[in-house]
Amino acid sequence: MIKSDVIVIGGGIAGMVAALVSARNGKRVTMLTYGEGTLPLNSGVIDILAYDQQHHYVENPMKAMESLPEEHPYHRIGREAVEEGISFFREVMGANGLPYAGSFDRHLFVPTAVGTLKPTSFAPRSLAGSRVFQGRRKIVVVSVRGLKDFYGSIMLENLKKELGESRSYEVAVVDPNLGGGRDITTQDVARWLESDEGRRNFVAQLRSRGGSDAVFIVPQVLGLKDGELSEELEERLGAPLVETTCLPPSVNGMRVQRILIDALRKAGVNIVENTRVIGAKVKGSKAISVTAEGCARKKEYTAERFILATGGFYSGGITMRDFDKPKEVVFNLPVSFVKGEAGWANDKLFSDQPQGFAKSGIRTDAAMRPLGADGKVVLENVRVCGRMLAGYDFCFEHSGNGVAISSAYKAARE
């Protein structure tokens, strides 16, 4: 039996933020994780809200938040915690060399791996494309020989549509000479650029393609650690470099992950990895402990407070073996979901209609405590955050990391 003040279940972005906020408030924190969380698959940019419920683009996320349906978790989190939580996150990133650009009331645009522009609220400087597009006449898409899942020509076609025909567009192919028999990944290229020789080589191959009104668009390869390398390369090339979001693994997501883990260690958080939490002991309206599977045996972890950040359906926080019977796996909390097959899924995957199942989750009060069907708090010392929350479809409305970070912040503070 391991005792802590706070136990955070889940090591994704919500779990890590909740653990860090708790630890910085002087709590003894244990974080239980299983798998890597979604950061290696997540661009790490912070979407607060880019589309309303009719899938119309919204100019001002904080304002649009007010007209979201009552069930939306932003109404529980509240404007203040959204601002404080995201500011907290930005401070942590900024203090560790990965400053985030952006604002609460207006969108930035980051280029995606296929050359569309995606609205987001905050992004590391190196991804914040709209910061530099204005006035630049020459768009140079940099593709890397041997890199999987990055196609310069497709990118170029889409960028033309987004940024207009009046600029010039070209693809520059950089050859990192990373032969070895397999496809190379963005991580391989980022490692290459972390070497002095790699950077020299990169600059030499691109220098002639730049110019004072040029901008280079590159895959997520500008260093594994922070934003320092992108600044150095911009200086050496004399033109801005913009990273795109990428197919996984996401280098930027992993920068964020590394910074958060280091911060957690520094704050004294005890991280137990590779342990799946499968149940809990409850007494009345209080959770006493959670049970986690280690190798071959179960282990009990007790605490005053539990923060549930187990990632919903994707990460196994909610399962559904029988239709219409979703189950929250740790505390067996009531799951709010759309009943019946008709509303469950939209079979047109890429349409502008939402997915019914996506809003499945746990309803909470303003303190992020789980609610039952009767609207009463089920467990007083449990807080729920991130993708476990009911009432939002992050894919459809583009609110993923915004809800994750701000709900985690509030869960740890309340």
Add this chain to the structure above:
Amino acid sequence: MSDTKMIEEDKQAVYSGDHCLSCTSCMANCPVMAASLEYRGPKLVAPAHGRMHFSQDDYEDSLDFCSNCKSCDRACPSGVAVSTLNMLMRGEYYRHHPHSKRDDMLAHGERMAKLVSAIPFGSTFANLGTKVSGALGVLSAMGIAGQRSMPSYASKTFYRQFKDIKQPKSDKKVLFYPGCSINYNEPHIGIAFVKVMNHNGYEVLVDEGMNCCGSPLVVTGYLDEAKEHADNNVSRILKWKEQGIPVVVCCTSCSLMLRAEYAELFGEQRMEDAAENIYDAFEFLEELMSKGELKTDFKRVDKKLIYHVPCHLKTQGIGTPAVSVLKQVPGVEVELADAGCCGISGNYGFKKEKYDISMKIGEKLFERIKESTADDVICDCPTCRMQIKHGTQTDPCHPIEILEEAYR
């Protein structure tokens, strides 16, 4: 063996590849991929290509690059036993292909050690022998990394030294499994463990009928031989379990093999049953501590320690119990190195053609340790300790030695 009760099919590691979502978390966290462009990576080799390997004579060459460090297994959000799939495929490959002399030697450390310890002054001559053959380039010619020194044999094995220890009798008993490394190379760690347990009122038993856990056999592709070891060890562990005596292990690769890999590789229910009776030494001590049964009459030990947590401990899902126990000792400070895999991964880094990869993987850890102001490096795994010594010229010890010092 058709009447052997197997683990339910949907829980067997060999079928876990079907849970793969191709999310690439394993690739993003693979230390070998980070160091080498030749390894196609866990996702492509294990769950993807692996499905075919079991059904036809078609082997993925780069399977040879997997070090079984299990970073992929820990990264996987879907419970795929990635590295175990690789080890099963490697075993299958070597059922149809010959092993090299080098692999035979690296896999059968126990056989050699038994021979050496049976001869008077055997260890002296054997140590001299490995030094001389190292100097003459014999080991290198066999395919062993010439830069490394081979582990040297202790003049008296742990089991022999154990016989001379006068222990207080007690109703509270544990069975200590030293594994090859503590028994033949570093018996002082076993002795420290016995002292710690005695101090806490436990009598320590040993079972010389248990043999090498089989980890070196598994990673070198001697799967059928490893199964023989598993059968023997599991029967003995179950016998101790029946008597209510837990089996406690100081080497984290041995404990992972006994408590997880047997069942994953071979799928038998009895292996899971036996696994419940296996404890990591500090896991056991941490449990005593949480029950208020751990002796806290610690002497002050003014030491700042940097701890490299072995991959095979991280995989056990029990956290870092050595940290929570050692933190109770006045004067002790523990910081985690948190710099990834050390790169040696059992006998992987001893292979000549893997030496450079192994050292490249370890770079981050070496740098971290060199920059640290800690007085000592601690680590539970014998090969990690060898790698750290080789890469940093420090002399790491097992955390149990620190605790033993605090009880002195």
